[in-house]
Amino acid sequence: MALPAQDERTVPAAVLGDLAREPLERTLDGIRTLLDQHPHLIVVYSRALPTGAERRLHTVRSLLESDRIALFRSDLPPLGVAVLARQLRQLASCDLGPGVLASAARLLTHYVHCGAVLNSVTRLDRVPVDLKAHARSWVPGSQFGVLAHPQPQLVRVGPEAVLAGPDFATWMLVAKGQLQSDWIGGHLAPAWRTLGLREAALPAESATWWGTGKLIEFCGYLPDLSVLYQLVASVRQSVCHWCGIDVIGDRCVFCSAAPPDPGERPHGQGEYGAYGASGARGAPGAHEGHEAHEPYRTQENRAPAG
Template identity: 55%
Template sequence: MYALPTAIAVTDPDLVLPSPDRHTPSAAVLQSAVRSPRTYSLDQALTETHTLVEHHGYVIALCPSSAPAPVVRRLHAVRSVLESDRIAIVRSDLPPLGLAVLALQLRQLSVCDFSPGVLASAARLLSHYIYAGALLGSVARLDRGRIDVTLESHAKSWLPGSQFAALATPSPELVKVTGGGEEAELAAPGFATRLLYAPGRLAPDWVTGTLAPAWKAQDVTEARLPAESERWWATGRLVEFAAAIPDISVLYQLVSSVRRDDCHWCGLELIGDRCAFCAAPLPPPGERPAQPTRTLVPASHRLRPAAGPVSAPDTTALPRGAT
C-alpha cells in the first residue's frame, strides 16, 4: 500500500502554482523534460522517474501538446525502459497558465480517495471546466490551428493600440477589445471560479477591470507568466488568464459524479472512454460490467473533503468528449 498521494509531475517549473493550503502537495518537476539530454542522461531520467514511482506508487505526468518532440520522446522512452504501467503521460491542449491550473486541481484531488486511474482520466474532464485565454496585443502570428483568426482580425492586429481577447478553452473564441467602440464579450463560465492572470508586456486593466466582473470571478489573483506563454500565444504583448473551480469539494463532487469502469487491459479504474495509463479504449457499453469493482487506493490512505452541500457544475450536460 502507498501512503503518499499519487505524484503529479510536470514538464516545466512554471506549471507549478503555489499550494493553496497545507494539504495540497506540490508537483514534481521532471528534470528529464526540463534539461537537455546532453546534460541529463537517460540513466538520470530513469532514476528520477523510478524514484517517483517507488515513493508514490503511481505518477501522472502532464505534458502540453505543444511540447517539443524531444521532450515527448524522452518521456515515452523512460516509461518504455522502466516497463512500468504505473506512469501515465497525459497530453493537454491547454495553454500554459491553464495547464498550471489543471496541475493544481489534480494535486488537490490527489489527497482524496480517488484511485490513480480515476485521477489521471479526470484531467480530461476537468479541462472542460477551465476557461483559459489571453489578452493579446497582436494575433498576426497566432496559430490558427488553436484559435481561428479571420483575415479582418489579422489586418486589425497591425493597427497601433489594437488588442484582442482570445479564449483557447473550452471553446476557441476571439474578439476585439479596443477601438471603434466595440465591446468585447467572451463566453463566461456558468459556475463560480477563481481567476488567475499573468501579465506580460501589456497592462492587465482589461482583465481585472472588465473580464473579471463580467465573469463574476469570486477571486482575482496575479500569477507569474510562464516562459512558454509567449511562444504559445506568439507574442510577448499579452496578459494570460485562466478561470477555474477553486473549491476542492466541488471538484471532488464533479469527478465522483461520473461513472467509473475498470480498464479491461490493465485493470485500473477509469472515467471516460480511455485509460490514461495504458491508453486502452473502453469496450462498447454492452461489454462493460454493471458496476465498478476495483478500488486500488484505500480511503484510509487519502484525505477526503468534509461532507456538506456544495454547488457542483451540471454533469448531465458535459461538453462533447468531456467523459
C-alpha cells in the same frame, strides 16, 4: 510550471526539467526516484511540448516498463495546464484511485476557461484568426482578447468587448507578460462574475504558445476541493479491461486501452475464466494520445461526497 498549493492538503508537484536536452540517464534516475517515493505518477504536459521532449517521456516509460506512469497531454494553454495540474494535486489527497484521478484530467478540462490579452495575433496559430483581425494587428496600440478554451473566440479589446465565460462561479488566475492592460480586471472578470482574482508568474512556454511575449494570460477555474471532488465522484466508474484499475470515461490513461468492442472477450479472460492483467506493458495504443470519445455519465444513487 507548478503553481503554489491552493490549500494545506494540496500534494506537492515534481517539475521535470528540460527533457529534450538532459541526458537520458538523468531523466531515468529522476523518474525512478519518484516511483520509489510514490505509488503512481501522473505526468501532465501541453500538446505544445516539443516533439523531442514528448518522445523522451514515452521512452522513459517504456524503458522503466512501468504501469504506474500515466501521461496526459493537454490542449490547454500553459497557464491552463498549470491550473489543471494543481487541481489534480488537490484531488490526490482524497480517496480516489490512481486510474480515476488520472482520468479526471479530461473531465476537469471542460471546466477550465482560459485565454489571453495579446498585442498582436499575427503569429497566433492555435486559435482561428480572420484576415480582419490580422490587419488590425498592424495598427499601433491594438490589443486583442482571445479565448482558447472551451470555445475559441477573439475580440478587439474595448469597453464593450467581452468573451464568453463560464455559467458557474470561478476564480480567475492572471499571469502578466510584457503587456500593460487593465481590461481583464476592469471588464472581463466582472462580466464573468468571478469570485476573485489571483496572480501568478507567466509560464515559460506562454510566449511560444501565444506567438508573442506581449501578453497577459488568464484562466477561470474551480478552486474548491469539495466541488472538484463532487464532480469526479459523481461520474460512473468502470474497470479497465486491460490493466484492471478503476477509471472514469472511455479510455484508461495509464495503459491507453479503450473499451473492447461489444462481444469481444476482455483481456485475460479465456474459457476457464479471468486470470488477471499484468498492467500497461505492451498494451495496444500505450504510446498514443489520450482523447475522450464518449461523454461522461453520471453515476446514479451514489452517496454524496464528504
